[in-house]
Amino acid sequence: MNSSVRLLLTDEVVIAMAKIVDDAQSETREPSHSDIEFQIKRAGLICADPKMQGQSVGKAKRIRAVLYWALEHNIEAGESLVSQLLAMIRGIGGFRNNSPNYVGEEAIMNFREIAKHQGYDLSLDGELIPKVLDNLSEIEVTEALQAYIKRAKRGSQDAALLAGTSKDLLEAVAAHVLLVKWGNYPTTANFPTLLGQAFTALGLATINDKVTSGEPIQRRMERALYELGCAINALRNKEGTGHGRPFLPSITNGQARSAIESMGIISEFLLDKLK
Numbered sequence: 001m002n003s004s005v006r007l008l009l010t011d012e013v014v015i016a017m018a019k020i021v022d023d024a025q026s027e028t029r030e031p032s033h034s035d036i037e038f039q040i041k042r043a044g045l046i047c048a049d050p051k052m053q054g055q056s057v058g059k060a061k062r063i064r065a066v067l068y069w070a071l072e073h074n075i076e077a078g079e080s081l082v083s084q085l086l087a088m089i090r091g092i093g094g095f096r097n098n099s100p101n102y103v104g105e106e107a108i109m110n111f112r113e114i115a116k117h118q119g120y121d122l123s124l125d126g127e128l129i130p131k132v133l134d135n136l137s138e139i140e141v142t143e144a145l146q147a148y149i150k151r152a153k154r155g156s157q158d159a160a161l162l163a164g165t166s167k168d169l170l171e172a173v174a175a176h177v178l179l180v181k182w183g184n185y186p187t188t189a190n191f192p193t194l195l196g197q198a199f200t201a202l203g204l205a206t207i208n209d210k211v212t213s214g215e216p217i218q219r220r221m222e223r224a225l226y227e228l229g230c231a232i233n234a235l236r237n238k239e240g241t242g243h244g245r246p247f248l249p250s251i252t253n254g255q256a257r258s259a260i261e262s263m264g265i266i267s268e269f270l271l272d273k274l275k
Contacts (some may be wrong), residue, residue: 002003007118008079008147009075013114014078017197018061019107020108020111022058023058024059024139030092033059033062042084042184045074066081089103108126119136130162133145143266144174145172148267149264149267149271160246160263168263173266175200181201206226235248
């Protein structure tokens, strides 16, 4: 699994992941408790492990406790743990129905449905594969973009560029707005034009709209958000392919985090206006 492909950690993901490792209703299967402990340590979440606190718990309860702690205190570590557990379970045959470590059809189907709502397909062998947004329904695209927006608002760099593509979040949201409002979008337009058209389609102001006397103060904010979006795009690493650092090498980590969080704010603003 590409390390950049991660599900957004949510209550649904926590529950589904716990079900995948749960062997309470069957003969004991791998991963063992020691395997699970290794992955918890690797993710930096050993402090949340109930086993380390002297509690005697099953595998499902153990994973659930650790991931719920991560949901409150260290989401990125929790997302890493989910990714690591999926890779481990795939490696021991957990997604093969003829394997003694098979996790079960229901657990897989539940996880596949949750992944779908975040813009991923779960393959037959347990690989998370980013969906091509152009092939999704309007509702599915909106759900996938909302998952990226949530991650972007936390400053996660993997949210700046959509997994498996060179398209950034703001570009994808602007294109989605135009598809919904106008039925198409200009594939060859530069970013300021694309974003400007999305703003216009939603009745929002850009820097090309002159200030008029007595206009609502919200128009000033709209222009500022448009200009901020264009500025963030100018910081993009245009040589990247979607798998590396999304911003130019001259941008500090702090500046990159602020830019990604701003991408999330602007994208959320546009999707909210689209509702």
